[in-house]
Amino acid sequence: MVTRLQFQEETMHDHRKLGRELGLFDTDPLIGAGLPYWLPDGAIVRHALEEYIRDAERRAGYRHVYSPVLGKRALYEMSGHWQHYSDDMYPPMAVGGEQLVLRPSLCPHHALIYRSRSHSYRELPLRIAELGGMYRSEMSGALGGLTRVCAIQLNDAHIFCTLEQVAEEAVGALELIGSAYRALGISAARYRLSLPGPEGKYVAGQDMWEQASKLLVAALDGAGLEYEAVAGEAAFYGPKIDVQVCDSAGRESTLSTVQVDFYQPQQFDLHYVGADGAKHRPVMVHRSIIGSVERAVAHVIEQHGGAFPAWLAPVQVAVLPVSESESSAAAQFLDRCTAAGLRAQVLDSGSLGARVRAGRLVPYQVIIGPIEAANGEVAMRLRDGRRLAAQPADVVVSHVGALVNDHSADLWAA
Template identity: 75%
Template structure:
């Protein structure tokens, strides 16, 4: 039965569709991810098909960042306790961090965030105003000591692979950089075939978890309001959802049951540049303090894939599909030619698999490959003429065409990263 289809042919109710497209069930059925008690709660592992989806997302976002002038780095997942004391995470966020590990008389911590490490990387070299904005992205691991009761599937995990970036810029560059980050987020959502449920300006609320600096909050909130107003998106301001060091734009998504969560974010931070004494040399030859813009285009890869599973019911856009081309020989006589086509697809960077005749009738194999965007059928006539009869995921069939022509078209469509 196709994901999202009703067992009796009628349209599914909202509760049925929520259950059927729940990523925890569907992701396991499709062989995307799983868990094991010996690894522990909140620590899912990726199976080959899930890893293919994740890798495609990683390639997309790295490419988008490179084109936008970002320069990638790698940083360790451990840091000294002193690092997080300086950043403010230890005092404001310590309850969500894993306990320290004693190593050689020092306390080491799994990082809860990448920003302190990026601040150190920026600080390691002198910078001129001519270099700014300096856009530093990383697809890196971070760790949260989530309680067992809130863990679930890929949406709430303890080991997170985050698409993160920090932009070090002059004060007069902040609004433009934050607006550009928001544009990257909207373009990524179009490519992934998902929609934001709403945009939220997350502000501080009552309580002591926030940095005590009223002027900092006023300046950064005003900048983010300017960005949101200039973008033309509707948004609402919500108290109590800010980061401890500053306000943020949160791009919210909703699952089939209407439960909302944050996927992407843009934040303005005056606090950590001060704490780490970050500097750049201005046009006047004097030292100045940069502003740090935090942004994540697709958020954590875990939560992004969970949402994609639920939105698409496993029928991912072609560029994200674990298998992009299923090659189906009608009989054993066409199997060798089908294998050659699989190899040609892979040589061109396409994810292709053979659906051999011993796996069932042609009809059964077509149904088994129902989530694959392109099904290449090779029968006696196609084999003799070097043609491919292409079936699309929507059930339509194209006239047999030369293999080179078909592969060129499939490659063009997948490289365009559209939602078809």
């Protein structure tokens, strides 16, 4: 039985409540259930997260693409989604005598992008990434906040590689996931090896499933991760590694995934030219580092109670002039922060104590009194309660900027 205190603790960090109170997102019945919109501060968080993941992927050798959110029904028949996943898809739209469908996944489009050009074994592994929209028809009773939505912005990628490269590419994806979680200040509850179950919702090919599963086990072992094998949780086309996280109420969900797919390369007749001059079939490794942007932000809200890591915070620096006499110095410091790429805001309405409380979730509070203004310095109050002696304004901006650019979990480091 859940006690009243436990219920209060759970709801205090429930992203549905906190996200609205902090002005991050909201919903409207005229838009529809499962279709939240992002408010300005929420859009800042989302943009910062998207910038981080794009840069991390670029550094890891991924190339980014854009693809349409619509496709012909025939595309999803070829990929297998229509036969195995249509219950979760929106119905086709009749357009000019053809049936168009809102995509439930990005992988068919990426298979076509790969197929549009010839490839040599020298190009592999070819890593194609996209932060793209996809749509899933969910029952209204299952929708809620940002964790269960109909319009999804997915951090997706597909690696086309040789059989010998699969395990190493999967390990690389797991390492990217670990780095992202450290930057976000979150952790995995467990790693799950999701295997097919006895139901008939999976594509045929026992050898294909066994080989793909062995490759994922090799990746988990290579990354030194403990895991639990669970039947019935695989994708319809192949097994996967699911990185599980827990919300404020202890409910578990999947945030990140790594999947091995032999099926879609076969369906789309993908190939590359090997060293022997013959055509060979690539393997398709699906992976998502932070999963959907919506679910990732929901989890970060709950994990931190709105006190985001500095690089992700909507306002990174709150500038508090002690009195109106320091307004000019506060404006100059604000300009320095803006020029350095920091998100800063002057809080000058109300008593100093009230402003300190209003900015309690801001990572850095900069106090400027008459002495600091005269000396070109600022005093620092960190979100964790630490107070730092006055320092030159340029030194503070440089130090905070370096910590933010490094996506550091430390608010201040010597």
